[in-house]
Amino acid sequence: MTATPRAIVITGNGTNCEREAAEACRLGGFDAHNVHISSILSGEVTLDSYQFLNLTGGFLDGDDLGSAMVQANRLKYAMVADDGERVLEQVLRFIDAGKPILGVCNGFQLMVKMGLLPGLDGGLVRSTTLTFNDSGRYEDRWVTLLVDEESPCIFTRGIQNVSLPVRHGEGKFVVRDEAVMGRLEAKRLLTVRYMDPATGKITMKYPENPNGSSEAVAGICSPSGLLFGLMPHPEAYLHRVNHPRWTRENLPEEGAGIAFFRNAYEYVVQAL
Amino acid sequence: MAVRIEVGYRDPVRDPRGERVVREARELAGLELRSVRTVAVYTLDMDLTGEELEKVASGPFTDPIIQTYAIGRPVGGIFDLVIEVGYRPGVTDNVGRSAGEAVAQLLGRPLAPEEGVYTSIQYQIQGDLTQPDAQRLASEVLANELIHRWRVVPAGDFDKAAGLKPEVPRVSISGGGRVREVDLSCSDEDLMKISREGLLALSLEEMKAIQAHFEDPEVQGERKERGLGSRPTDVEIEVLAQTWSEHCKHKIFNALIRYEDERGNTETVDSLFKTYIVGATERVRGEMAAKDICLSVFKDNAGVIRFNDDFNLVFKVETHNSPSALDPYGGALTGIVGVNRDPFGTGLGANLLFNTDVFCFASPFHSDPLPPRILHPRRIYEGVVEGVEHGGNKSGIPTVNGAVVFDERFLGKPLVYCGTAAVMPAKVAGRPSHEKEVGVGDRVVMVGGRIGKDGIHGATFSSEELHEGSPVSAVQIGDPITQKRMFDFLLVAREEGLYSSITDNGAGGLSSSVGEMARDTGGAVLHLDLAPLKYPGLDPWEILISEAQERMTVSVPPRNLKRFMELSEKMGVESTDLGEFNDSGRFELLYDGRVVGSRSMEFLHEGVPQMVLDARWEPPPLAEPSFEAPGDLDPILLDLLGRLNICSKESIVRRYDHEVQGGSVVKPFTGAANDGPSDAAVVRPILDSFEGVVVSNGIVPRYSDIDTYAMAANAVDEAFRNYVAVGGDPSWAAALDNFCWCDPVQSDKTPDGTYKLAQLVRANRGLYDAVTAYGIPLISGKDSMKNDYIMGDVKISIPPTLLASVIGRMDDVRKAVTMDLKSPGNHLYMLGETARELGGSEYYALLGYVGAQVPAVDFDRARERYERYHKALLKGLIRSCHDCSDGGMAVALAEMAFAGEVGLVVDLNAVPATGDLRDDELLFSETASRLLVEVAPSDAPQFEEAMGETAWARIGTCTEEKQLVVKKGDGKVLSLSLEEMKEAWQRTLRGL
Structure with missing residues (x-):
């Protein structure tokens, strides 16, 4: 495509990472826009004019009924004014058009609760979830992720492992049954997992695995690799000064989180 | 017909909330439970078809992977008894509100006024509890009688087919709209x-x-x-009472005070506020001249300083002590979301950047019997921490800096300081953003939440005034999401220039917000009957002074009203036109077209008589203790590291999102394992710039037992030296003062009022001397003057406490310095001379002493030291820096070493000292204004040159060996491994 690809970050009802998410998109190459959900519901803005959708972090509706539950319900039922179309239909059209979607933290929870992820059999089927951390607590701490380089995920191309912060109370990844986990593993959809930096291996040990996630899963993708959700925040690490040890370690100037967004950009430029 | 939907966890799924109850039952109530499972209960007070109920239950209410639901019957479970906890009528039920919204989305129609969704939590308990035990579990662990009601049902009485009956906590008040006259012609x-x-x-x-x-x-x-x-009318009396309240008028700080010192010299202070607070700022601004950074001080909801040509910084710190004593969770939550509205309502509105919080508690391990009505400090601690966690995290504002201070006297009242900083573009819609002015003819528009009986007259302690069916007026629970939606909308309205002024509805509600804004034009008309209510039945005076949360008042020029209302509706925020600002000279209140109150603006704002108070200073009879120096200082340092005021607060701080918005540079914890305590926070407010905001705090109530002058001076010094340590520019800093005092007005209840008032005068002088010497203007502040507990014969007064918060900037955050040692071989310097100043120290407290020689701050020498240090920092000469505070040099050395996982060897003979100090005195004295600095050997000459003639010395060297070794010449004074020091420091609060 010729014009600069456009990224949309949907805001409102409690999202709170939109500022840095838009900055990350911009640094990745996109023309980035924060759009309040009310502008989508009013029909002023449609997803169709964007090539990359960000469902960013926050506390949608306070996570009052469980993380992202109310927004999942809203997107399922809400109609675009004077249009007769549901917001959900726009989202599904976005997916059918082969455009990438990134869900971070609350956005990942939203994708899972809408059934957008893992999308094993197409359609909106909920087969996994994210629930309360084993610690029973919300926590902000940096973790290390091991990337499955065989994963079809387009966002993690070229990344082996990466340090990012987690900031959540409901990040424990749970599957409906072992069969689901087996299929996710077989298709290499368990894209990022919590790693113990001392061993270089995935870990169930707290706090390296901050929430007790099954199989140490921190993020999963769809079989197409275009839909990706993760609990840690790539948009929180855009420059070395974001890193908790930047005053004592030799870190590259560019924050490691930008690569996720640049990968999305490169994919869009090549594929769309 | 109300219907219950119960949602429980599937069998093998862990229930961390239930597990937490088991833990808290043991710790708070001494009750052993085998297990607890929680069930979320939604009571739908509306008529839905079976199909609709099924859709609601299976959709937004239940996560099918881990949960299961039941409609109109129990969801099942194995238990010996259940305790179900719900809210009292009128208490904010955030989950219920969200559930109601989800139902409305699903039905495709808004809920009718008489419909509602209410939530409660059912605890299914396995354990051998007697009925009184179960009641105690409910009242001491699961619920707070001021806001909750509960049912205890033993398994034997539980109807397994039908379950519990639906209970609907709907508010039912009859009447409303009444106006009463008050007869003042009386004795x-x-x-x-x-x-x-x-x-x-x-x-x-x-x-x-x-x-x-x-x-x-x-x-x-x-x-x-x-x-x-x-x-x-009652409306008029209430307006006056609110406007003239201590909270709004700061009558003690504005009183005429006759102060007498210990030698009988007398002096009259006409307003502490004008003399010492405004006075300090005027002097500093005069000296700053062209470099004055102040834009708006003392006149708005928060102070405003310049950040750069394009942006201004806004900062405000509030206290929320009494509400937090009643309901720690709701009080603290309301505290944080409440203070958010202050910077937001400053100038034309600001983007919230970060929160700070400082708590003062009694020990969470308190084991003596508690006086009546006092909640256990462990419960206060847990509730406040969680309230601030939810308030900050859900609002998407990082909590970047704070402190927790412990003293047994905070049993009487905990102190909960909540601060919020914000940035505003220097210009908004072509106008300077820090200024605002209501125009004659502008509409009075209330935005956000609805009005209920919340917070009328602030907190009311007695539960007798609460009864079934009557809404709770004592306690409010904030709703961060409703507020966030409102802020999202108002920021758009700000960009479009739709309103001329904005302020928040906090204390005093509309009475205060509209009354204040009306000063611009000289009058207003307010139609109280137009105000949107949470439920019917309020009288006009209640509508006027309700402190219901999440509301702002804006003045909208008539030409913008249509657009403002459209935007508001589109973004899902309620806004209501309540009247008009005018120049009538009167604040006029109408209800159904009838005048129910009319006050002249002049009497309202200028009519309050000035208080006249006496203060007498008598130094407390204290002496320096005389004792042998301990032979072995190793265990003393370990004990100090584990003391509540020194130990790691990581178990609290990790629960706060400290990096949302992406600007985090120096985080609360730093070092090799991300667990060393940072001195101050650095944040980038603009993501494509390296300019930073630096924020720090200082608080030392222990010193008040000796002299509040020193307490205040040290609080400012602590905040400023922390600010400077990380890289804050000493010429670009401002401060906030937050006084929390015990009642200083002489009366039968307060027979030592003249002393306490003298303490207040002295603290103001300490504050004035410190900020004028350092050149940091005070830009905003707050006082809370009645922090006492009186019940029967028991009176507990908090130690007089000043929180100093410093905010400022650094040009380039890449020059920021953290406190963790970086590399073996580097030099360690001490900046400043140590004196024998152990009065009020943690060391003395450990040994059971108070002492007399409290640290005295030498402002001029400190200022030069800080300025030179800052220049060295800008040259990149500083590898790490940590200030010496609680526990003195020894604690600072230990923290630097274990945070960096780098050892240290220090020679006491090299430490600059005033007089001949013993080893323990050198190590643990809390002399102010001292910094420990790590410098690479190659930079040492340049660094030493930079520090010039100020007091400094190289006192040690960083080592490979993971050990802190303190020597005196060849003799060993102290030797501890980094691991054992860190363990001692982390152990105390780790489990909380």
């Missing part, structure tokens, strides 16, 4: 009775001023013209 005694029984908190002088005002023939004439009776 002094009866005037005071009116004040007391009406919770007006007005003194006799004030009541008499009001009496005289209404007897004035001119006033009587005006009343007749407006169709008002000769007696004031």
